[in-house]
Amino acid sequence: MSTDKNEVFNDRFLKACRRERTDCTPIWFMRQAGRYQPEYRRLREKYSLMDLATNPELCAEVTLLPVRQLGVDAAILFSDIMLPLGPMGVRFQIQEGVGPVIDRPLRDLKAIERLRPLVPQEDLPFVLEAICILRKELSVPLIGFAGAPFTLASYLIEGGPSRTFHRTKALMFSRPDVWRALLEKLVEAVAAFLQAQVRAGAQALQIFDSWVGCLSPRDYEQFVLPFMQKLFSQLKGLDVPLIHFGVGTGHLLKLMKRAGGDVIGLDWRVPLGGAWAELGFDVAVQGNLDPAALLGPWDLVEQGASEILRQAGGRPGHIFNLGHGVLPDTSPDRLKRLVDFVHEITRGA
Amino acid sequence: MSTDKNEVFNDRFLKACRRERTDCTPIWFMRQAGRYQPEYRRLREKYSLMDLATNPELCAEVTLLPVRQLGVDAAILFSDIMLPLGPMGVRFQIQEGVGPVIDRPLRDLKAIERLRPLVPQEDLPFVLEAICILRKELSVPLIGFAGAPFTLASYLIEGGPSRTFHRTKALMFSRPDVWRALLEKLVEAVAAFLQAQVRAGAQALQIFDSWVGCLSPRDYEQFVLPFMQKLFSQLKGLDVPLIHFGVGTGHLLKLMKRAGGDVIGLDWRVPLGGAWAELGFDVAVQGNLDPAALLGPWDLVEQGASEILRQAGGRPGHIFNLGHGVLPDTSPDRLKRLVDFVHEITRGA
Numbered sequence: 295m296s297t298d299k300n301e302v303f304n305d306r307f308l309k310a311c312r313r314e315r316t317d318c319t320p321i322w323f324m325r326q327a328g329r330y331q332p333e334y335r336r337l338r339e340k341y342s343l344m345d346l347a348t349n350p351e352l353c354a355e356v357t358l359l360p361v362r363q364l365g366v367d368a369a370i371l372f373s374d375i376m377l378p379l380g381p382m383g384v385r386f387q388i389q390e391g392v393g394p395v396i397d398r399p400l401r402d403l404k405a406i407e408r409l410r411p412l413v414p415q416e417d418l419p420f421v422l423e424a425i426c427i428l429r430k431e432l433s434v435p436l437i438g439f440a441g442a443p444f445t446l447a448s449y450l451i452e453g454g455p456s457r458t459f460h461r462t463k464a465l466m467f468s469r470p471d472v473w474r475a476l477l478e479k480l481v482e483a484v485a486a487f488l489q490a491q492v493r494a495g496a497q498a499l500q501i502f503d504s505w506v507g508c509l510s511p512r513d514y515e516q517f518v519l520p521f522m523q524k525l526f527s528q529l530k531g532l533d534v535p536l537i538h539f540g541v542g543t544g545h546l547l548k549l550m551k552r553a554g555g556d557v558i559g560l561d562w563r564v565p566l567g568g569a570w571a572e573l574g575f576d577v578a579v580q581g582n583l584d585p586a587a588l589l590g591p592w593d594l595v596e597q598g599a600s601e602i603l604r605q606a607g608g609r610p611g612h613i614f615n616l617g618h619g620v621l622p623d624t625s626p627d628r629l630k631r632l633v634d635f636v637h638e639i640t641r642g643a
Numbered sequence: 644m645s646t647d648k649n650e651v652f653n654d655r656f657l658k659a660c661r662r663e664r665t666d667c668t669p670i671w672f673m674r675q676a677g678r679y680q681p682e683y684r685r686l687r688e689k690y691s692l693m694d695l696a697t698n699p700e701l702c703a704e705v706t707l708l709p710v711r712q713l714g715v716d717a718a719i720l721f722s723d724i725m726l727p728l729g730p731m732g733v734r735f736q737i738q739e740g741v742g743p744v745i746d747r748p749l750r751d752l753k754a755i756e757r758l759r760p761l762v763p764q765e766d767l768p769f770v771l772e773a774i775c776i777l778r779k780e781l782s783v784p785l786i787g788f789a790g791a792p793f794t795l796a797s798y799l800i801e802g803g804p805s806r807t808f809h810r811t812k813a814l815m816f817s818r819p820d821v822w823r824a825l826l827e828k829l830v831e832a833v834a835a836f837l838q839a840q841v842r843a844g845a846q847a848l849q850i851f852d853s854w855v856g857c858l859s860p861r862d863y864e865q866f867v868l869p870f871m872q873k874l875f876s877q878l879k880g881l882d883v884p885l886i887h888f889g890v891g892t893g894h895l896l897k898l899m900k901r902a903g904g905d906v907i908g909l910d911w912r913v914p915l916g917g918a919w920a921e922l923g924f925d926v927a928v929q930g931n932l933d934p935a936a937l938l939g940p941w942d943l944v945e946q947g948a949s950e951i952l953r954q955a956g957g958r959p960g961h962i963f964n965l966g967h968g969v970l971p972d973t974s975p976d977r978l979k980r981l982v983d984f985v986h987e988i989t990r991g992a
Contacts, residue, residue, distance in 0.1 A: 455806075460935045460970050467939025507891075510911050510933055512950065542856075545893050545912045562859050563894045584859055586809045590816025601861065621809050 311535030325619030375441030381417035399453035414490035438496030442503035507542030526554025562617030567605030660884030674968030724790030730766035748802035763839035787845030791852035856891030875903025911966030916954030
């Protein structure tokens with residue numbers, strides 16, 4: 295690996311998280327390390343996703359690849375939101391084309407009481423090592439991350455991906471005591487994991503509450519908000535920007551801001567301008583091009599990106615991203631072109 | 644089958660669609676005929692879903708069952724949105740727990756040009772017969788329905804259910820000519836099918852654009868709205884109420900109203916009061932309890948339903964429903980109790 299350390303550190307992303315003015319709009323992509331890259335696909339012929347995420351050198355290599363190829367303004371640790379659940383005693387597989395599948399879904403208090411507390415230094419040392427390696431190599435900020443308690447709970451209860459999340463909701467509605475026990479355990483584990491990532495060198499954190507958009511505002515407020523507030527309160531002292539992201543959460547944005555985060559991640563469904571105005575300009579926003587837009591012709595990508603930048607209005611505190619992860623069919627060249635386009639069009643704007 | 648025809652016809656649902664005052668709030672459930680019913684499950688041991696939908700007597704029996712059991716204010720024809728695609732030349736299976744799976748997904752102009760126009764009287768006579776039988780038996784209005792062109796196109800292009808709809812969007816973005824050809828064919832077929840249902844006796848129509856919520860407002864406006872306007876313009880003359888429904892479409896509601904419909908269906912994510920105010924009170928609304936709420940304790944169901952009714956504010960033009968179809972784990976007694984509760988609490992309110 296060649297080192298980037300001779301380069302000047304690019305802090306555009308961190309500045310934007312703090313709503314400070316930058317030379318141009320920073321950009322990175324969720325799942326910027328992934329199947330769309332030929333190099334990643336080659337590695338995956340030899341290694342499973344978990345192999346890559348648990349080997350510090352491989353993890354660092356996979357994390358660095360898109361940073362060098364695309365010229366993005368941030369790196370995000372290559373990992374999976376399920377990773378901390380293993381050492382807590384949850385057995386699962388990541389099935390290709392499906393997602394995480396849990397051996398024995400958690401549906402009663404007993405199963406939840408059996409969950410072990412996470413001790414990141416002992417349970418996930420390889421993650422912290424990968425972060426140390428990456429900090430030496432990178433000249434852009436490194437984002438650590440974790441799944442949010444609701445989203446992790448949904449996998450644990452459903453036993454895998456779901457469309458309806460009806461088992462999760464049934465438990466939440468019927469057994470608020472069991473729900474609370476589970477969410478409290480997850481808050482502790484997620485907080486410990488994120489704290490350890492920052493202590494190892496992560497310079498920002500993104501919390502993925504990917505599936506919480508299945509809840510009504512009323513249910514979010516009652517069953518999720520208190521736990522998210524607790525989680526964010528435990529991260530406050532870390533003094534790194536916190537990004538709070540969900541998919542299909544247009545109806546929850548104000549509650550998500552109340553829960554916490556310096557940056558609210560927006561998916562492509564909500565027009566960025568209206569969403570930011572609704573949230574208030576005392577918070578930064580990240581997003582929000584439809585990942586599928588990159589599968590169309592370049593002029594539509596350019597139109598879509600320009601519209602997002604127009605809506606951001608040159609206001610400090612916008613980080614360009616997709617509204618969700620890069621799709622496997624995406625061309626790497628297309629992503630590189632988008633990075634250059636966003637940088638050029640906003641430079642000195 | 645016992646006949647209800649001695650009973651006075653209950654037109655509460657139709658009145659609410661027209662925003663006329665009613666004695667109490669009408670209520671029915673999407674997928675009120677389905678797996679949650681022991682009687683339905685017994686029938687499904689002998690017959691496939693398509694068997695039930697294509698045999699007029701069985702179709703009528705399945706349609707009537709929940710009307711009699713639950714006391715709902717409308718019947719909805721038992722069918723599947725895929726039904727009209729068969730005679731158009733699309734081969735597919737409905738796979739248990741998966742959904743429709745298309746033998747050869749449509750991805751080029753040639754495949755689309757091969758689609759045959761739908762002639763409902765010849766292609767789907769059993770549906771029209773079922774409607775005739777039902778009209779003789781029912782003392783509540785019968786709702787006919789169809790999938791909307793975008794949602795049908797998504798199945799045809801993806802080849803089955805999808806989370807990302809990226810193939811659909813890729814085609815839409817890259818080949819607007821192919822997209823237009825497909826959507827125009829689907830508009831014609833859906834319009835013909837719905838017109839035939841009304842001529843046979845359907846007293847209201849619901850158009851399910853179940854998956855259109857995956858689009859941004861901008862993309863909806865460009866790639867879907869013109870086709871939906873065309874579809875609704877072809878249904879205007881039928882003089883029956885038109886219900887326009889989607890899931891996760893909180894960000895598209897105003898555009899969906901512009902597309903057409905006397906009633907806009909709301910899912911549970913949007914608070915009904917705010918959504919109705921945003922839409923304007925010159926349109927009726929239907930919804931919007933989370934189907935998963937019915938899996939929790941009764942007091943939460945009652946709270947949720949009361950909150951929806953409070954938000955509707957006794958204004959004429961609210962039809963109570965779930966925000967999506969009844970879940971298979973739902974207790975029939977629970978649904979019956981909800982029907983009675985909504986009727987009682989709104990009677991003379």
